[in-house]
Amino acid sequence: xxxxxxLQQAINGVVFGSLYVLVALGLTLIYGVLVQINFAHADxxxxxxxxxxxxxxxxxxxxxxxxxxxxxxxxALGWLINASIFTPLRLKGNELLPLIATIGVxxxxxxxxxxxxxxxxxxxxxxxxxxxxxxxxxxxxxxNIIIIAVSxxxxxxxxxxxxxxxxxKALRAVSQDRETAGLxxxxxxxxxxxxxxxxxxxxxxxxxxxxxxxxxxxxxGTSVIVKAFAIVIIGGFGNVxxxxxxxxxxxxxxxxxxxxxDPGLIDIVVFALLLVMLVIKPTGLIAExxxxxx
Amino acid sequence: MTEAAAAERPVAxxxxxxLRAQNLHKSFGGVHAVFDISLDxxxxxxxxxxxxxxxxxxxxxxLISGIYQPDSGSVALDGQDLSSMRAHRRVRxxxxxxxxxIRLFKQLSVLDNVxxxxxxxxxxxxxxxxxxxxxxxxxxQHCREEAMRLLDFFGMSARLNxxxxxxxxxxxxxxxxxRSLATKPRLLLVDEPAAGLxxxxxxxxxxxxxxxxxxxxxxxIVEHNMDLVMNVADRIxxxxxxxxxxxxxxxEVQKNPAVIAAYLGGELS
Amino acid sequence: xxxxxxxxxxxxxxxxxxxxxxxxxxxxxxxxxPLIFNDTYWRTNLTICAINVLLALGLDFILGYTGQxxxxxxxxxxxxxxxxxxxxxxxxxPFWAAFVAGVAFAGLAGMFLSLFxxxxxxxxxxxxxxxxxxIIYQILLNWISLTQGPLGIYGISPPPGIVxxxxxxxxxxxxxxxxxxxxxFTLLVYLLLDQLVRSPVGETLTAIREDEVSAASLGIxxxxxxxxxxxxxxxxxxxxxxxxASFVGTLVxxxxxxxxAFTILAMVIVGGMGTLIGPVFGAILLTLLPEILxxxxxxxxxxxxxxxxxxxxxxxxxxVQAARMIHEKLRPGxxxx
Numbered sequence: 001x002x003x004x005x006x007l008q009q010a011i012n013g014v015v016f017g018s019l020y021v022l023v024a025l026g027l028t029l030i031y032g033v034l035v036q037i038n039f040a041h042a043d044x045x046x047x048x049x050x051x052x053x054x055x056x057x058x059x060x061x062x063x064x065x066x067x068x069x070x071x072x073x074x075x076a077l078g079w080l081i082n083a084s085i086f087t088p089l090r091l092k093g094n095e096l097l098p099l100i101a102t103i104g105v106x107x108x109x110x111x112x113x114x115x116x117x118x119x120x121x122x123x124x125x126x127x128x129x130x131x132x133x134x135x136x137x138x139x140x141x142x143x144n145i146i147i148i149a150v151s152x153x154x155x156x157x158x159x160x161x162x163x164x165x166x167x168x169k170a171l172r173a174v175s176q177d178r179e180t181a182g183l184x185x186x187x188x189x190x191x192x193x194x195x196x197x198x199x200x201x202x203x204x205x206x207x208x209x210x211x212x213x214x215x216x217x218x219x220x221g222t223s224v225i226v227k228a229f230a231i232v233i234i235g236g237f238g239n240v241x242x243x244x245x246x247x248x249x250x251x252x253x254x255x256x257x258x259x260x261x262d263p264g265l266i267d268i269v270v271f272a273l274l275l276v277m278l279v280i281k282p283t284g285l286i287a288e289x290x291x292x293x294x
Numbered sequence: 295m296t297e298a299a300a301a302e303r304p305v306a307x308x309x310x311x312x313l314r315a316q317n318l319h320k321s322f323g324g325v326h327a328v329f330d331i332s333l334d335x336x337x338x339x340x341x342x343x344x345x346x347x348x349x350x351x352x353x354x355x356x357l358i359s360g361i362y363q364p365d366s367g368s369v370a371l372d373g374q375d376l377s378s379m380r381a382h383r384r385v386r387x388x389x390x391x392x393x394x395x396i397r398l399f400k401q402l403s404v405l406d407n408v409x410x411x412x413x414x415x416x417x418x419x420x421x422x423x424x425x426x427x428x429x430x431x432x433x434x435q436h437c438r439e440e441a442m443r444l445l446d447f448f449g450m451s452a453r454l455n456x457x458x459x460x461x462x463x464x465x466x467x468x469x470x471x472x473r474s475l476a477t478k479p480r481l482l483l484v485d486e487p488a489a490g491l492x493x494x495x496x497x498x499x500x501x502x503x504x505x506x507x508x509x510x511x512x513x514x515i516v517e518h519n520m521d522l523v524m525n526v527a528d529r530i531x532x533x534x535x536x537x538x539x540x541x542x543x544x545x546e547v548q549k550n551p552a553v554i555a556a557y558l559g560g561e562l563s
Numbered sequence: 564x565x566x567x568x569x570x571x572x573x574x575x576x577x578x579x580x581x582x583x584x585x586x587x588x589x590x591x592x593x594x595x596x597p598l599i600f601n602d603t604y605w606r607t608n609l610t611i612c613a614i615n616v617l618l619a620l621g622l623d624f625i626l627g628y629t630g631q632x633x634x635x636x637x638x639x640x641x642x643x644x645x646x647x648x649x650x651x652x653x654x655x656x657p658f659w660a661a662f663v664a665g666v667a668f669a670g671l672a673g674m675f676l677s678l679f680x681x682x683x684x685x686x687x688x689x690x691x692x693x694x695x696x697x698i699i700y701q702i703l704l705n706w707i708s709l710t711q712g713p714l715g716i717y718g719i720s721p722p723p724g725i726v727x728x729x730x731x732x733x734x735x736x737x738x739x740x741x742x743x744x745x746x747x748f749t750l751l752v753y754l755l756l757d758q759l760v761r762s763p764v765g766e767t768l769t770a771i772r773e774d775e776v777s778a779a780s781l782g783i784x785x786x787x788x789x790x791x792x793x794x795x796x797x798x799x800x801x802x803x804x805x806x807x808a809s810f811v812g813t814l815v816x817x818x819x820x821x822x823x824a825f826t827i828l829a830m831v832i833v834g835g836m837g838t839l840i841g842p843v844f845g846a847i848l849l850t851l852l853p854e855i856l857x858x859x860x861x862x863x864x865x866x867x868x869x870x871x872x873x874x875x876x877x878x879x880x881x882x883v884q885a886a887r888m889i890h891e892k893l894r895p896g897x898x899x900x
Contacts, residue, residue: 099686111864
C-alpha cells in the first residue's frame, strides 16, 4: 500500500514540480539577464490561466489551442512590462525600484482581476481532466500526463536553446557582461526584451496547465509565486539547471507534505527550506559564484 | 589634516615595515589572480604597485584591505596579523583605501561624505544619540571643522554643499581621498587614482600624496601607468599575471629587462 | 571659525527652532483633531491613521534609510498583536508588560530575519522577508490551539486607564483618549527616529544604503547596523500591532495577510521613502483616501497598486519630492542638499 502512495505522490510531485519549474524558469531567466525580479510574474500565470479559460469556454476552442493562447498572452504581458517598467527604470540605477514597481503592478492586476472575475473559483474542466489511466495501482489523469509532457518538452527546448543556439548563448553573454556583449554586436535591449517575452510566455502557459489541477481564482498565481521564488533561490538565481532540480524537489516535498503531514504546512516547510538554504548555501544548489566587482 | 590628528596615531617603531604581506595567494575559479606575492612597505614611504591591466593589482589591494580573504598567506599591519579581520575592522587599526571605480555617496553633499568618514572616531555616549547633549554637539562641531580642513587640503572648499554625484571626475577623486583621510589612517591604499584625470589634475594629486607622506602617512599606490609613479614612489613593485616580477627603486625598475618586456609597447618613458 | 562655519551654526539654530515648532504644531493638531471630528466614524479613522503612520515609519527606517527591502512588515505587525494579546488573555499579564513583550518579540524577529540575508544581495532579503510573512501568517492561521486561527480572539480590552489618587485621568475605552495615546506614542517614536537620523547613526545608515562596500572602507560594519535598523523598525511595527489589537478588540490572522505588507510599502513609497515626514503623509493619505472617495471602496487596492507603480516610475521620491519641487519653483536660488 505504501509504495503505491509513495509512487502516486511522486507523480503528483512531478506534475506540480514541472509547472513550478516553468514559472520559476521565467523568473530565473530574467534575473540572469537583468538581475531583476518581476513581482507580477505570478499574475501573468493567473492571467494566462484566465485567458485560456475564456478562450476555451467562450469560444469553444480546444485545450491545446488555449494553452497556445495563454502562451501568447504571457508573451505580450512580458513585452509590455519590460517596455513600461524595466527599460525606463534601468537608467535610474537603483536596483530595488523595479521590484517595487512590479509589486504595484501585481497588486493592481490581482485586484482588477478580482473586480472583473470575482473571488469565486472557476471550474476549469478540460476533456482530459476526467480521463484516467491506471497502472500499478496508481491513477494518472490524462491532464497530468499532458502537463508532464508539455512541460518536459518546453523545458528541454529551452535548455537546448540556451546551450546550443546563438541567441541562447547571446543571452548568457548578456547576463555575464552587458557592455562586452553590446560591443560584440549583440543588442542587449533586444535580448532583454526577448528574455521577458520568453519568460512570461512560459508563465502564461504554466497558468493554462495549472488551472485545471488547481483552483482558478485571481489569487491562483500567488499560491505559486511564493514557491517559485523559493525554487529560484534554492536552485540559484540565474541558474537554469539548478532551477529545474529545485522545482522538482519542491514539487515532491509538497506532495509528500500534503500526504504525510498537513497541507497547511506546505508553505512553512518550503520556506523553512529556503531560509536554511540562505544560511548554508545562498548561491543555490548548483553553485555559481558571482563575485561582486570592486 | 592637522598635525595634532596625525600625532594621535601611534608611530610605528623602528625600521619594521608598517605593512607586511607574505606569500599571498588568491584564485578565482581556478585562475590565479594573485600568486605568491610578498611585500614590505616601510613606514612613511610611498610604495607603488604597478603592472599591466589584469596583473592582479586590485586583487592584491582587496586582499590587503580585507575585501577578499587570501587562499593562503598573511597580511600584517605594524606587526598585527590582519587575517581574521574583516574589512571594516581594519579601518580602526589605521588602514584606509580608495577605489578604482569611484564609490562616493552620490546622494550626500561633499561635506557629508567626508563627515561620514569619521565613523570610527565619534566619542558620544550612546544615550546622546537620542537626546543630543553637550558631547554630541561638540562632536558634530569637531567633525565639521575637521572635514572642512580636509576638503581645504584638497582644494574643495568652494564645493562643500554640492551633491557628490554632481562633481567632476577629478573632484570626485579628491573627495574620495579626503573622505578616506577622515578615518585618520596610518596606511592609505590608493587604487588607480589617476584614471580619468588630466595631466594637471594628476600633478595636484601626486603633490597631495607627497604632502601626506610628509605628515607621516604611509601610502601604497596601485597604478598601471608607470610614468606617474616614477616621480613619487620611493619603491616600486611590478606585477604581471598575478606574479611578482620585480621590486626596486624607480630607476632600477625602469632599467629592468623583464619589466620592459612586460610593458612591451606600453607606457615606458 | 570660518564664515561658513558660523553661518552653519546659525543655520543649525534656526533649523533647530523650526523643528521644535514643527513638533509643537503636530502636537496641537493631534489634540485638535478628535475635537473637530467628533463622530465615532472619523475618530476611528484617525486612530487607524495613527497606527498606519507607526507602521510606515518603522518600514521606512528599514527600507528608506538602510536600504533593506522588507516585504514582510505585516509579520512584525501581527507578531506584536498576537504575542501581547495572548500574554494578556491567556496568562493574565498586565497590558503594558505585554506591550513591552510584544514589541520586544517583534524586534527580535526582525533582527533574526535580517541576520539571514545580511551578507546577500537585496533581492534575497526581499524574498526571505516575504517568505517570513507568509510563514507567520500560516502559523497564526493554523496553530489553532494557540491563536484560535480564523475564528479569532475576542473581547480584547483596551489599555487600563490612568488613575491618580482616585480620579480617572484617562479612560482608554474613550475613543478620543485612545487616539491621544496612540498618536502621542507615534509622535514620540517619530522624535526618537528623527534624533537618530540626525546623528552619526543616520549618516551610517545612509552610507550603508548608498554603498555598503564603500561604507566598510570607512570602518562601518554593515551587518550590525542593518540588523539594528531592522530590529528597531520591526519593534515599532510590533507596537502598532499591540495598539491595533486593543483598539479593534478582536484579532484575526487575516488582518496580517501579506497584502498588508504591500499596503504599508505603498504608504512609504507614495509618501516619500528615505524621509521621516514622507511615511507620515503617505500613511495619512492612503488611509483616508478610500474613505473620502467612497465610490472606490472595492478598487482601493487597485488604487494603491497604481499609486505605487506610478510613483516609482515618475516620482520615486513620493510626496516629499513633489513638495520639494513645488518649493523650488516658488522660491529662486539653487538647490541645496
